[in-house]
Amino acid sequence: MPTELEDDLIPQPRGIVEELVRDDVGRKKFLKAVGTAGAASFGAFVLAACGSSSSTTTTKTSAPAKAPVTPAASSVPASFGAGDIGILNYALTLEYLEEQFYAKVIAAKLFTGAVGSLVAEFGQQESEHVAAIHQTVLKLGGTPAAKPTGKFPITTAAAVAKLAYTVENLGAAAYLGQAASISSPTVLAAALSIHTVEARHAATLATLVPGGHVTPTGAFATPDDAATVLAAVKPFIA
Amino acid sequence: MNTERLAHPELVELEVGGVTRASFLVRGAVAAAAVYGTAAAAPFVSSALGATTDVDILNFALTLEYLETDFYQVKAKTVGLTGLAAHDASNFGMEEAAHVAALTQAINKSGGTPVPKPTFSFPVTDAKAFLDLAYIVENLGVSAYNGAGPLLKSKALLAAAGSIVQIEARHAAAIGLLIGKTPTPSGGFDIAKNMTQVLAVAGPLIKK
Numbered sequence: 001m002p003t004e005l006e007d008d009l010i011p012q013p014r015g016i017v018e019e020l021v022r023d024d025v026g027r028k029k030f031l032k033a034v035g036t037a038g039a040a041s042f043g044a045f046v047l048a049a050c051g052s053s054s055s056t057t058t059t060k061t062s063a064p065a066k067a068p069v070t071p072a073a074s075s076v077p078a079s080f081g082a083g084d085i086g087i088l089n090y091a092l093t094l095e096y097l098e099e100q101f102y103a104k105v106i107a108a109k110l111f112t113g114a115v116g117s118l119v120a121e122f123g124q125q126e127s128e129h130v131a132a133i134h135q136t137v138l139k140l141g142g143t144p145a146a147k148p149t150g151k152f153p154i155t156t157a158a159a160v161a162k163l164a165y166t167v168e169n170l171g172a173a174a175y176l177g178q179a180a181s182i183s184s185p186t187v188l189a190a191a192l193s194i195h196t197v198e199a200r201h202a203a204t205l206a207t208l209v210p211g212g213h214v215t216p217t218g219a220f221a222t223p224d225d226a227a228t229v230l231a232a233v234k235p236f237i238a
Numbered sequence: 239m240n241t242e243r244l245a246h247p248e249l250v251e252l253e254v255g256g257v258t259r260a261s262f263l264v265r266g267a268v269a270a271a272a273v274y275g276t277a278a279a280a281p282f283v284s285s286a287l288g289a290t291t292d293v294d295i296l297n298f299a300l301t302l303e304y305l306e307t308d309f310y311q312v313k314a315k316t317v318g319l320t321g322l323a324a325h326d327a328s329n330f331g332m333e334e335a336a337h338v339a340a341l342t343q344a345i346n347k348s349g350g351t352p353v354p355k356p357t358f359s360f361p362v363t364d365a366k367a368f369l370d371l372a373y374i375v376e377n378l379g380v381s382a383y384n385g386a387g388p389l390l391k392s393k394a395l396l397a398a399a400g401s402i403v404q405i406e407a408r409h410a411a412a413i414g415l416l417i418g419k420t421p422t423p424s425g426g427f428d429i430a431k432n433m434t435q436v437l438a439v440a441g442p443l444i445k446k
Contacts, residue, residue, distance in 0.1 A: 121422065203421065
């Protein structure tokens with residue numbers, strides 16, 4: 001056993017942060033240099049990938065029309081703040097809405113048993129996202145976005161499940177749409193860790209919705225830009 | 239776990255999973271080779287010795303996607319899957335194959351050489367064991383991409399990796415529901431893993 005090597009491999013959070021912060025300078029320079037060419041090649045890459053899969057598949061996986069659009073072009077409205085703080089405040093706003101949505105669904109007692117437990121779990125996780133993002137904005141020296149007041153049509157279990165499925169897919173697409181715009185690798189790592197949880201929620205809810213798909217866009221998830229997402233959630237803000 | 243995370247909610251303290259790009263790949267692969275044997279780690283090591291380029295990270299991902307594709311498209315046919323499990327395995331297999339194609343193309347476009355497809359050995363003979371392993375493998379894929387993502391230099395490749403990892407997460411959740419396990423095994427925040435941690439799980443499934 002190479003103990004010296006192992007010592008090196010033990011994660012040391014503080015050291016990681018320092019490394020990543022240092023790395024960040026190079027990352028920004030790189031971004032500047034790549035500019036829109038990078039975004040264009042991503043689009044080509046995914047389009048090409050979808051095209052090649054269509055020769056071997058016959059299901060939804062082969063739908064090239066659903067290929068992701070360039071994500072780097074979008075930016076969050078200036079009212080959320082600049083840079084990573086702006087992106088975090090945008091995410092915080094969405095998480096607040098998700099948290100309130102689940103709280104209302106849970107209060108309405110529309111789901112029982114295993115589904116009820118999952119819904120409660122997901123609601124709890126959205127609250128954790130709110131707390132984490134709120135803290136991070138403060139830590140970065142920003143002002144956390146104000147909590148919006150959500151209004152959601154809580155009617156039948158079927159309708160609510162469908163809305164939840166839509167909301168979670170939107171959340172996953174929103175995080176994916178921002179990933180390439182985040183400067184700090186630690187904020188990025190955190191956003192990625194939330195992004196896949198939203199995806200897990202969406203996939204779970206898909207099983208409750210007639211016509212729901214675990215992977216509604218096939219092999220490659222589609223990002224949404226901030227304008228699209230904010231327009232979609234507007235009806236749910238009082 | 240949830241309570242613990244709520245007590246320390248600062249995102250900046252979440253573990254990134256790797257240390258630096260170099261240790262993520264090279265040290266990880268070498269240490270894993272020592273523990274799991276050079277055969278198991280070879281496909282990773284071969285791509286990791288240069289160890290500082292996006293291509294190396296893509297090759298690391300490609301090896302995992304080869305593993306998943308083989309698992310769903312070859313192994314799945316031998317374990318008697320029925321119903322929804324068979325349906326999911328079929329769909330997921332096609333999606334993993336699309337990831338292989340996309341990563342191969344991305345590596346070629348970046349001027350790199352895609353790693354050859356390894357030979358795999360999955361120690362499962364029935365549907366239950368298959369699905370249990372599928373749950374492990376998909377969750378592994380999520381943590382591998384989430385660990386590698388912040389190390390990618392190209393934002394375009396990061397976005398592509400993001401669009402793939404979201405699919406792995408969806409697969410993991412769906413398999414979890416099939417076998418009565420939680421769709422969110424690490425609570426509100428998915429865990430990132432470095433290469434050594436990934437190889438601890440994937441290494442034993444690689445024959446050569």
